[in-house]
Every structure is written in C-alpha cells, then in structure tokens.
Amino acid sequence: AAVDSLAIQPSAMVHLRGISFQQLYYKKALAKLGIEVQMVKHGRWKSAPEVWTDSAMSPEARQNYQDLAQSLWNTYRDSIAVSRNISPEVLDSMANNPFLTSAEAKKWGLVDEVLYYDDLRKWLAWPGPFIPYWQYAPRDFRDNSWHAKSSIAVLHLEGDILDGISHSPTIFSNPTIGDASLRETLMQLRKDRGIKALVLRINSPGGSAQASENIWHNIRSYSKELGIPVVASLSHAAASGGYYIAATADYIVAEPTSIIGSIGIFGGKVVAENLLEKTDIYRDGVKTHPSSDGQSFFRGFSEAETQILQKSMDDFYHRFVNSIAQSRRKTYREIDSLAEGQVFTGIEGHANGLIDSIGGLDLAIKKAKEMAKIKNNVKLELKYYSTTASGVPKIFTQNAAQNAAQSAAATISQLTQTQIWAFCPITYEAIP
Secondary structure, three states: OOOOOOEEOOOOEEEOOOEEOOOOOOHHHHHHOOOEEEEEEEOOOOOOOHHHHOOOOOHHHHHHHHHHHHHHHHHHHHHHHHHHOOOHHHHHHHHOOOEEEHHHHHHOOOOOEEOOHHHHHHHHOOOOOOOOHHHHOOOOOOOOOOOOEEEEEEEEEEOEEEOOOOEOOOOOOOOEEEHHHHHHHHHHHHOOOOEEEEEEEEEEOEEEHHHHHHHHHHHHHHHHHHOOOEEEEEEEEEEOHHHHHHOOOOEEEEOOOOEEEOOOEEEEEEEOHHHHHHOOOOOOOOOOOOOOOOOOOOOOOOHHHHHHHHHHHHHHHHHHHHHHHHHHOOOHHHHHOOOOOOEEEHHHHHHHOOOOEEOOHHHHHHHHHHHOOOOOOOEEEEEEEEOOOOOOOOOOOOOHHHHHHHHHHHHHHHHOOOEEEEEOOOOOEEOO
C-alpha cells in the first residue's frame, strides 16, 4: 500500500485477515509430567508467566491484547484506506472474507492490474533495465570523503536480554543482547571522540531485569561522561526490558506498529517435585539454613520465600518505574498508570507520552544530528555497531551448531534460575 501502482500475478491471492494474537498454555501438560511453574509478579497486565501458570488468558491480558490487536489493525487498515482510496468500513468487510482472488482484489481496488512479471515492463512503459532488489535495497549512509567529519554511532540491539555475552543469530537460534557485551561495545565507543551522538536501534521483547538495568545504567553513564545525546529508534518491539533500555534516550522514535511498554516484572522457578514422585526417585540431603536449597527444582517455594521474592520484585518494579519517570520527565504516578505490564502500539505510545515521535531510523538519525548541533555543512559519518561479533547470521559456518548450542545453553541456564524477568512474550500475526 506504500507504492503508487500495484500489480499482482493472475494465480496469486490477497489475504486481508486482520490481526491475531495466539498463545499456548502449558500448565496442564506440565502437571501431567509432575512439573509445576511457580511465579509471582508485579503488574496486573504482566501476562508473560501465564503461559506456564494458567490454562487461558487472564481477563486483564485478554483485554490488553484485544485493544492492542485493534490498534494495530486500525493502523494497517487506515494506511491502506488512504493509499488505495478504499473506505475503512469496506476494508473491515473484506477482512471477514480474507482470501481474495486476483480478479477480486482488482475489483475492490486493492491492486491496479493483474499480469505476469514478463508483462510488467510493458505495463510500466519502461524501456530501461530493471534493478534487482538486492542491488537496490542496500543504502550506504557513510561519507567516504577525506574531509573532517562528525560521527553518529548507530548501535543495533536485537533479541532477548540476558546476563553475560551477546550471541549472534544462527540457523537454530535468535540473537541475544548481553549486558557484558554491551559494556564492552561502549568501551570501544569511548575511544572514538569523533562520535557526537548515539542512536539505539532496538528490537527486543525484554529479558533479564538485572541485565536490562545494567544496560540502562551503562548507556546513561556513557552519555553523561561524553556529554552526547542519545536517541532511541524502536523497531518491531521495545517492550519491558527493551523499553527500559529505550528509556536511557533523550528522545524516542517508534514505528506506528511498534510494540512498546510492558513495564512490569515477574520471577519464579520450575518445580519438578511431583515428577520425582511419579518416577519413584527420592531426594535427600542436608542444609545449613531453611532456604539453602531455595533454588532447587525439587521443592516449591515456602510462604516466606514467596514473600521475599515478591518484595524483591516490588522493589525492582519501583526502580523500573522511577527510571522511566525520570527519563520521560513525568511523575511516578503518571508512569505507573501506564505500567503494570500494559502493552501499547507506537501510535498509542505517542499519545500517552511513552515515545516522542512516530518514524523510523532515518528520523532518529536526523533528530540525533539536530540534538548534537551538527551543522548541515559538516560531513556526517554514520558508524554502525552491534553487541555481537557480527551482524551476519552464522548459518554456513562449521561452528553454527556449536554457537547455537552455546546460546541455547546460556538461555536455559538463566531461565532455570530463580530471578526476576522484565519480558513481554507476545507475537502477532498480521497479513494486511
């Protein structure tokens, strides 16, 4: 819908079926194995642990996700309505009959023409050559001239947030953001005094609360030490710990459909005590204090331990909200009213003050240049960084399986420990 003219192949179909959030719930399946997941949380809408502790969405989660799905659909629908000159009401009716043939798509105005690729040149009346997308798509923001220049660092942060080192994507696993790797990257940036601003390009649903806080602290320290502005550009998601990182920025830009917010935390552990009973395995041992084995898989939390964990999460939640309030120049009460796990789109976040502008990476870079007071006649160089060794997926390397196994092992190791998480688990399906 962003193009001026749109053609479709005769055998193709247009799927206009709206937005769907789906979630699997494992409580009963785990119970059959003798496994229980014990979780406590701070946030009425913090639904991440529900997949392990419940068999269906809570009323709060259902309403939040329904509102989110409707907001996303409205954004998609209204964009198509403007571009294709079709009323939103008609598009809503089309979504009730989601599979449209090419002829139907043309009839309703979703496409302009039905033709084969071979006929495209004739339709466009274009005598020149076509440029393959892989030659057209790359953009080089760097200025390779020898003149003195100012630099803006663009730091890509993608994946779950974990303690320790980052992992590159592989064919078996997604990338992760490690707080230790982020600290090392910032140490490299400190050596380059030509950097006048930092842009964070964030795509993360969150993760370890402690790692998120460490990253928040390190970026703020870097910005204060060098006196440079920080601008965040939110991609598909910057939720929970991902939004915590974004809150280090002086200015936040998000896409209209970015998933943001989810300010809240949860913590707990997996308990396999009943699994031992089912398999006639018996546990015995000694300890010096009542909670010496508190992190064990093989017993549940005591009431006192549950209260201690809840107190720890409450304390972290208050720090989380205070940090956001300080960054967004709002009161604790204002941020708390938007927190407790509530999830928003970029459009909604702009309306409620969680972000500053709607736009993409280009706008974030433009804003960073403006805040750094880099004049238009000064040569600008963009320097791209990542917390991983390489932004290229390690698909064809001999160590791909080993890298994936190490990444998975690191993730599982943290998930099996009793700790606090700032995480938003949702994914959504959208085929406008």
